[in-house]
Amino acid sequence: KDAGYDTAYIGKWHLGKKGGDPTQQGFDTSIMAGHWGAPPSYYYPYTKQNKAGDNKGFAKVDGKKGEYLTDRLTDEAVNYIEEKQDKPFLLVLAHYAVHTPIEGKPALVDKYKAKMKKFAIADAGPKSDADLIKDSTGYHKTIQNNPDYAAMVESVDISVGRIEEKLVQLGLDDNTIIILTSDHGGLSSRGLKSNRALATSNAPYRHGKGWIYDGGTRVPLIVKWPGKVKAGSISEVQVTGTDHYPTILQMAGLALAPQDHQDGISYLAALNDDNSPRKAMFWHSPAARPSKTGDTNSSAIIEGDWKLLDFWSEGRIELYNLKDDKSEAYNLAKAMPEKTTEMLTKLNHWKSDIKAHTVKKKNKKAKKKKQKNHH
Secondary structure, eight states: OTSOOOOEEOOOOSSSSSOOGGGGGOOOOEEEEOOSSSSSSSSTTTEEEEEEETTTTTTTOOTTOOBBBHHHHHHHHHHHHHHHTTSSSEEEEEOOTTSSSSOOOOOHHHHHHHHHTTTOOOOTTTTTTTTTOSSSSSOOOOOOOOOHHHHHHHHHHHHHHHHHHHHEEEEEEEOOOOOOSSSSSOOEEEEEEOOOOOOOOOTTTTTOOOOSHHHHHOOEEEEOTTSSSSTTTEEEOOOOGGGGHHHHHTTTTOOOOOTOTOOOOOOOOHHTTOOOOOOOOEEEEEOTTTTTOOOOOOEEEEEEEEEEEEETTEEEEEEEEEETTTTOOOOOOTTHHHHHHHHHHHHHHHHTTTOOOOOOOHHHHHHHHHHHHHH
């Protein structure tokens, strides 16, 4: 923005407190970006199921019956590009799809039902649970067999195509960088006491949203940079979400702002075919949701081919070689105690450095006694 770019945020925001929309974080334009993490419905009026919460960004949206949210967000993005074509711009289009509720457009749903029939893929049932497997943490979906979910994915795919077509039409495609990514793995796991429908599987990666297994943390990252990134090229360098900011600054030829992206490392070198390994990457998740996604409090470190997970509320350590075992199926912690100690030490040092928050177990007996005395 300081360099003269117009900035816009369209779609899912889901950050900060109620009222903390993108315009309060520096964006010039904010469209349908409320506090919600998901819409009550993908069809207009999008707030029809809402009974509470912050509906800013949805409540005053005009539309017509049958309008589909993914299409509407794309319309807004295309209109923005048209309007700002004569000046530099940064546009973040964050689709709510494929978050729940799982609502695909009927014609596309029928397309994938026919495809399932053609390939003899059994229907997963009304709750998409025919293929679930159970373990000590909950239930996990194992295959892709949900036509509604597939329809939602295709709607996003069509959206990307429409954006690209508009750039080509305006002659901006050779001077525009496109980055396509996601926030976390698909919803493929639920807790033992949950009955929520699971729409997708992240196989061969383990588990999904909420977990720090690769099924929860590994996401697509596609970068189109005309004249710079060779089409079809692949990099094995690991990056994370906080890396986008410094990378985009460098791609635009702008100075880095270290105070603004302290946790990010530019992956510009990786885009230039430098496959030098990244320094260790860390995760810390003290907000477990065992009753929802089934996950428990945990931390993790990835360094090279190795990944260590510390499920610290349970006192369980797991070690995997991701090169040989991308499904994280063979725990090597006991077989390789020295490697386990080495990586756990690095993880604990990092947690100490950042003063990582941990959840203290409440003394339920003491709490009940206190309440009794109070009355």
